[in-house]
Structure formats: C-alpha cells, structure tokens
Amino acid sequence: MKGPVTMPSTPHPYLPNSVPEVRQQMLDTIGVQGIDDLYETIPADLRMPEGLDLPAALSSEAHLVSHMRGLLAKNTPALPARSFLGYGCYQHFVPATCGEINGRAEFLTAYAGESTEDHGKWQALFEYTSLMAELLDMDVVSIPTYDGYQAAATALRMGLRLTGRGEVVVSTAMEAGKLAKIRTYLPDSVTVRLVDVDEATGRLSAETVAALVSDDTAAVLIESPNVFGVVESEAREIAAAAHANGAVVVAATDPVALGFLEAPANWGADIVCGDIQSLGVGMHFGGGHGGFIATHDEPEFVFEFASRLFGLSPTSESGEIGFTDVAYERTSLARREEGNEWVGTAASLWAITAGVYLSLMGPEGMRGLGTYVAGMTRYAKDRIAELPGFSVPHAGSANWREFTVRHDALSAAEIRERMEERGFHAGVDLGAFFAGREGDLLVAVTEQHTQADIDALVRELGEIA
Structure with a gap:
C-alpha cells in the first residue's frame, strides 16, 4: 500500500x-x-x-x-516418475493415514483453542515434539513456525539474544528465499557475514568460516545438506571454531535426511532448525510448510524460544499428569510487546501430520528411507555424469537427495524446456535464483523414484543433447 x-x-x-x-x-x-x-x-x-x-x-x-477450477486446471501435475524437482519442496511419499488423521474435525478445526475444547490436540502436539526430539537427538522442540525460512531466522535471533552480540555468519548455500528472509528478519543493526562454499567441492571450508568468526559473532549457520544437496563434511570443525569464540551454532537441515545422516546435535549444533514438509505433508501446489526449532534442555536456550512448547505437568488430581504449555510466560501471547519475538499463527496441523508420519515410519523406516534415497542419488549422479556433454559438479562430495548437473552447450533453462516437451520436470534452474548459475540444473531424487525412472530421465537427457 x-x-x-x-x-x-x-x-x-x-x-x-x-x-x-x-x-x-x-x-x-x-x-x-x-x-x-x-x-x-x-x-x-x-x-x-x-x-x-x-x-x-x-x-x-x-x-x-468455476473460477478456481479454471485456475487449478492450469497446473501441470508433478508425477513421481517424471518429476525431479526439489529446491525446498519435495515429492516424498505421503501415507494415506496422514490425510485421514489430519482431516479429523478435532484436529482440522483446532486452530488456537485450549485443551478444554480441543480434545487431543495438545497430546498430539506433544507426541510430535517427542518424536522429533528423538530424530534430532535434541530435548526441546517447538511447535511449527510458518516455515523453515522463519525457523532459520528465529534461530539466529535466539543466538543474538543469547550472546548479546551483533554479527552472524551465514552460508550462501541455501535457498535464495531463505537467505532473503534472514536478512530482512534480523534487526537492521546486525551484520550478516556471508560465506560461500568451495566451488570444487560444493562444501564450506572450516578454515574459511573460522576466519570470519570473531568475538563479535553471535551465531554461525550451517545448512546440511546444503542447497546443492552436498553434505557439509567439515561441520564438526566449523562448530568447534564457533564455540571457541563463544558463538552459538545453528544447523539447518531436513529431518527426513536424518535417517541416513548424523544428527547435527552430535557434531556440535546448539540449535537445529528446518522444515517438516518432507514428513508426510506433501507438495500442495508449492508445499505445505512448517518450521521446527530444537535445542537441548538448557534453560537459557528454552527461554529464548519465541513459539509455544508443549510438555507434561501434574494436575490438581494427585498422581495425574496432563499435557500443557511449557514456560508460556516467554511468549508474546503472554507478554505481548515484551515477548522475545511476536508469535502468531502456527502450522500446528502439519505438526500433527508429521507426528503421524514419524510414528508410522519408526526408526527402521526412516533409516531405510534415508539409505534408499542416498543410493538413488549416487546412481543418478553416476548415470548422468556418463552422458556425453554432461558433467556433475561436486562429483567427489557426498550428496543426499539433490545434486547439480551441467551441459557443455545448453543452459539449465534450455534443458528444462526441452525435457518438459518430453513430459519430464528435469529439475530446478538455479540461474533463476543465483547470479552466475545459469548452467546449473538442480536434480532431486526421492524414495518415489525407481532405478527405471532414473534410467528414463538419463535416456531423455541424452537425446535432447
């Protein structure tokens, strides 16, 4: 306006x-x-x-x-066998039970009421946070923020409040929208120091990051897997350098990857954040998103959460416990303008959905999913790298779910256009988001892809080139 x-x-x-x-x-x-x-x-x-x-x-x-049907009819469905799109919104399988349970009236209409009228909602949210805590190897998990972008920005603000400092170090190897969110959500007085990955490996160098960290650094944000799908193998060394300077380590990750990758808490992360879209939520014309934030059970961290936390508490009945808000007085809902941050609408329905997904999958299911995706990612990388004219940057690094592809003569936009004519969404044109990356096509592989699907993609890529 x-x-x-x-x-x-x-x-x-x-x-x-x-x-x-x-x-x-x-x-x-x-x-x-x-x-x-x-x-x-x-x-x-x-x-x-x-x-x-x-x-x-x-x-x-x-x-x-009639008008809405006309708009929706313009959509081109991303069929699992023919879509290799990713970049923050992923086509992981959604069990039918997820939709069946999150559509129940007591959950679907449970916006922000109390336990007296929203029967079962608080328990469902407690179960979600418990399952997430187990997956993340953390103790305390918030109910979802708007999305993973918001979670990353809030995690950094937590670091600012915890240290009282005025700088953050952030990797540029994340979605452009997330980086924009961070830069606009942090106070104007905060200095955001950006660090690029090594072009040869697609990873952060611990030495490069350590050179940027000082006594003024409040927090260091590491994303793994990063926007190129590369696993940050020097994360432990980066965390050690940050801690040596008294900075908080924030790790951004996709929880679905932790069935295969080590939990960030184990390599030194103080705050872990990300998006739960991959946990049974689905794509929904661009994704149903919800951001999570997790920490250890340390009071100084717990009281810097901006969003609501759910736990167990004794009731007035002897020997009885109930599900309740934890440290509610931290929030702007209780303190209004004196709260750590303003907090409003949350994506609680997606938390319940993700809780259902995690309970269905269990530890073995998550481990199997993570291992399968890792194997299919490696298979797709190797097959495309064999095509004449094609190359796979960062081929020597570990990738999970995503990797970049280049062609000697065609831009990423041209590859996408030619593949769409053949009925394939071959990937995301990173040049649309990052200057100088017009040749980089980001390909995503999930558990919905078979070896035959990847072979079909490779065959069509070979023909268009």
Missing part, C-alpha cells in the same frame, strides 16, 4: 472496528493522526499510490468455484 490511505466512510460488513468513529478513537488513543502515520517507516517507493487494480467481484459461490 502506498500514498494516502482513505478510511472508509461506512462500516465494512466483515471487518471489526471498521465504524469510522471507532477507528478514529483508536487512532487518537495511540496518538497518530491517520493510518498513513503507521506506515511511515516503509519507503515511499514501496507504497502503492492508488488502489489495487482488481477485477469485478464474482457474483456467486458457483462462479467462484
């Missing part, structure tokens, strides 16, 4: 406090002359001088349904 904001002269039927006199009383109470004063910190060039150019309103629910 930009320019002068015109206050409506009549109440809006669906908006509370929209009576003009009531709105003016509210403005007078907080000591501003008009709505525009509330947006004065937003640069003028980012505001809209006029209203939104919206089409005429639809006249009925039937017309709305």
